[in-house]
Amino acid sequence: MSDEEIIDLAELDDEELLAQMHDDLYDGLAEEIEEGVNVLLGRGWEAYRVLTDALVEGMRIVGVDFRDGILFVPEVLMSANAMKSGMAILRPLLAEAGAPRMGKMVIGTVKGDIHDIGKNLVSMMMEGAGFEVIDIGINIPVETYLEALEEHQPDILGMSALLTTTMPYMKVVIDTLEEKGLRDKYIVMVGGAPLNEEFGEAIGADAYCRDAAVAVEMAKDLIARKHNQLAAG
Numbered sequence: 001m002s003d004e005e006i007i008d009l010a011e012l013d014d015e016e017l018l019a020q021m022h023d024d025l026y027d028g029l030a031e032e033i034e035e036g037v038n039v040l041l042g043r044g045w046e047a048y049r050v051l052t053d054a055l056v057e058g059m060r061i062v063g064v065d066f067r068d069g070i071l072f073v074p075e076v077l078m079s080a081n082a083m084k085s086g087m088a089i090l091r092p093l094l095a096e097a098g099a100p101r102m103g104k105m106v107i108g109t110v111k112g113d114i115h116d117i118g119k120n121l122v123s124m125m126m127e128g129a130g131f132e133v134i135d136i137g138i139n140i141p142v143e144t145y146l147e148a149l150e151e152h153q154p155d156i157l158g159m160s161a162l163l164t165t166t167m168p169y170m171k172v173v174i175d176t177l178e179e180k181g182l183r184d185k186y187i188v189m190v191g192g193a194p195l196n197e198e199f200g201e202a203i204g205a206d207a208y209c210r211d212a213a214v215a216v217e218m219a220k221d222l223i224a225r226k227h228n229q230l231a232a233g
């Protein structure tokens, strides 16, 4: 039996446990991640703190070694699965904090892109803040976005892209909304690691969201502004 197999996560102090969870996420160990999440929650940590300090930070480290060719797709997939196991425990806790319904959002990752962890996190946080979220998945072409908007009539369209090659597709969706005279019907919010403020502005989005917490704040703010405009007009 190796040293790793006999570590009792509950015996580690917070700092050691976080470091161990980053290692476990790196190694794609879903059960250990679930256990670590439960230990931190048992110590009174807020769900959002567990999410950011243990899971998101762990995935950031994975991303660095993926970029540098130290980790490969199968390994990163295991890390992603471990992260999702941890997120599944946190999801209902984040939702518990929910306020009355704030509005509705349709969200999906754009065509050509299958990264879904960030999108799922945004969905979870938005639900937790009282938004109804319709997650239409990954690799979404413009036609599917349009169908979902037509069907669900949301306040917000959210799009996620993690690749520099797929982020321009967000403009395709926004331009199509323009062409069809639908652009003003929806608040369009975009996010994903390679994006920035300038890109969001350049493609005509209403907001670029650096992370899930910013997405929630932006959504509340933009919905309030829309309501004020409607009341004034």
Ligand code: B1M
Pocket: 056, 059, 060, 062, 063, 064, 066, 067, 068, 073, 074, 076, 077, 080, 107, 112, 113, 114, 115, 116, 117, 118, 119, 121, 122, 157, 158, 159, 160, 161, 162, 163, 164, 165, 189, 190, 191, 192, 193, 194, 209, 210, 211, 212, 213, 215
């Ligand atoms: Co991919 N991958 N990947 N990958 N992957 C990146 C994005 C990359 C930066 C890694 C690297 O090189 N360092 C790189 C992109 C480089 C580039 O474009 N410049 C990359 C690459 C190259 C690829 C492949 C092409 C690799 C290959 O096949 N050779 C391939 C492409 C597949 C495809 O999509 N067609 C690929 C595949 C994969 C896996 C399948 C193995 C896996 C995805 C599993 C899954 O999602 N189910 C994967 C992963 C896990 C990553 C990294 C390591 C982690 C992404 C992640 O989940 N982050 C990533 C490295 C990185 O980003 N540092 C990488 C955690 C997540 C919480 O953060 O998604 O940024 P993030 O979301 C944040 C914010 O960005 C924001 O809020 C979120 C929460 O705070 N946000 C939004 C995101 N979406 C939003 C939407 C909003 C608002 C805010 O709407 C309102």
